[in-house]
Amino acid sequence: MSPVRPSFIALAGLAGAVAALGATFVDAGLRSAAAGPGLAARGALAARLELTDLALFTEARYTRNPSQADLHAAFQDHPFAFEHFPTGSLVAPAAAKRGRP
Amino acid sequence: MTAGWISRQRHLLDFALSSLGRRRGKNLGLLAVYTLVVFVLASVMLFSHAIRHEARLVLKDSPEVVVQKLVAGRHDLIPAGHLEAIRGVRGVRAAEGRLWGYLFDPAAAANYTLMVPRDQPPAPGTALIGSGVAAVRDAAPGDTLSFRAHDGQLVQFTVAGTLERDSALVSADLFLVSEADFRRLFGVPEGRFTDIVASVRNPREIRTVAEKIDAALPDTRIILRDEILRTYDSVFDWREGMLLVLLSGAILAFGIFAWEKASGLSAEERREIGILKAVGWETSDVIRLKTLEGMVISLTAFLAGYVLGYLHVFHFGAPLFEPVLKGWAVLYPDFRLTPFVDELQVATLFFFTVFPYTVATVVPIWRAATVDPDQVMR
Incomplete structure (x- = not known):
């Protein structure tokens, strides 16, 4: 064979x-x-329940509901503040906030 | 003719495999790194696409318009008077106040999202909890959970039930309570809400209605459903981008390694080409042989890397990405992504991983194969 x-x-x-x-x-x-x-x-x-966000990032209020967070989130303390939450450094400013005052 | 052609290709493949086998260690090393690169790229791509798709599907009926009150640039409680003003805007079908907020639970060191459902709210003194809350507090229906209210007094809740585990992606950290309990816990006075949600009669007029609300209530910020949906596109575009940026060093290093391996011929390979030419091989045969070698490596790496990436993301819950997604969160939804695969993305991955390597192997071979065999062997 x-x-x-x-x-x-x-x-x-x-x-x-x-x-x-x-x-x-x-x-x-x-x-x-x-x-x-x-x-x-x-x-x-x-x-x-009229939810606006996924429950993916629960560590801080501006990562839990990125679409509803303050205008300066993820730089919650002041613009260009160093992020101490790992998620915060990976979540982009929401589309709703870009280009708006 | 066809049988002859197939037989010829099989012989060429036999020869290519034995040629690869002569440099087994080097080629296996290359294959392993190549597969790993495809695996990581495929995992990132599959994960981001699936979660974006899922977010879009799950949130497609989220509130059409959310109105927040801003005070000194920060989100503040919105008075009920704004409700009437919004209802008075032409085009608005309905407007209701929402009550929701965050509660840090020191017992679990986790943040919960407290919310008052307008449709079937729990009875006062009871709560419906998400599967994540149930897990971190080891709570079951009938158990009692207590929290310190705004004035320091304890407020007790009896768990009336848990939300389905299957909905954890949207509900893991939810703690649904009655309106009276919510106001008692946070000291929110009657006539104030967290924000207002409005629905619009004609979906095509959402933007116009939003502009009217903005003009009528200048101290507010308006968030549209479209913006909510785009948030998740941008969040995962950003994450995917960040991962790729972090990986770009490794990908570049692999690129240089693969290019070096594919385009720089060793003296041994040159000799091999020279001998093949000397024994009568055509230049086209040599190129075909070496292309086959390149394809065996790149195709194997693509197929193995992609299939492993698929299994990693959709069958094993993407354990390699979990730390990135979790961050410092104590409470994290236990979910399995629905496998939505974009065929175009797979084709793009195939093109960018298989094609460059195969081309990189051909150019130097063509150069070596077109010169005189005697010169190559020398």
């Missing part, structure tokens, strides 16, 4: 990897379809 050629192994590996790439799209499609009701429920809760 002739030994397996390296190209066979490489092509089989490539086919496997392309299949895995395709599987990520299938997985994304299936999971986002399955998540539809959950997303709708989250949206309905946000609408019922």
Whole structure:
């Protein structure tokens, strides 16, 4: 029996990897379809409670609700103040505040 | 003809693989670093896109217009009189006051968002809590939680229920109470609200209505739904940008390394090309062989890096980004992102990771392959 050629192994590996790439799209499609009701429920809760922001950054008031924060957040103490909350240094001034006095 | 062509390509691939195998350590090292770079780039890209998309979907019905009162540049409580003024603006369908604020709980060292729902508020003395609050206080329905009010007295709440864990992305830190309890806790007098939310009859007139409110109430700041939605685009554009800036040093170092590896031929490789030419290989065959070598490396790195990035973000909850997202927050929503994948982004990632490396391998090979074999081997 002739030994397996390296190209066979490489092509089989490539086919496997392309299949895995395709599987990520299938997985994304299936999971986002399955998540539809959950997303709708989250949206309905946000609408019922009149929420304006995600509860992602809870450490300070201007990171909890970036869309509602003071005009000078994230530089809460004075403009160009050094940020001591890690989130503050990563959250950009909200779009609502840029270009407005 | 087709069978012959396939057989020829397979032989070339066999040869390319054995050629790569001769410099196994070097190539495996390159492949590992290459895969890591694609993995990080793919993770950042997938995460930012999915969370932006989710924020847009979840907040699509957020208040159309929020009106805040400003005093000396700071957000202040808004009087009920403003409500009447806003309701009187042409185009406004309804306007209601919102009561919400933040409460630092020393027992958990966490910040909660206290809120009074206008629709089905909890009974006085009870509270509905988010899953994050329940977790940090180890609280269940029927438990009692107490906080110091503005005047130092204790206010007790019996947990009436918890909000669904599935909604943690918007509700993890919520603490829903009745209007009487909210005013008692913070000392907010009757006739004052945190802000006002208004809805508009014709969605196309939101901006005009906002301008009218602004003109009628000059001491206010108006935030539109569109701006709320764009906030999350900008927050994650910024975060994605910051991560990429932090990574840019590593990406550049990899770029130089890959360029050096791909474009600078070693003496051994030159000899190899010379021998191939001497035994009768065409220049085009040599270029095809070396392109195949480059493609094997770059394609493997792209596919492995992307698939690993996808698993990292959507199946393992992006543990590498968690510290960046959490910051110093004690209370953090436990959520799994819904995998929204933008095919164009994946195509862009493919183009910018596979294409440059493959091209970088071809140019020096072409140069070496076009000179006399005798000169190359010398």
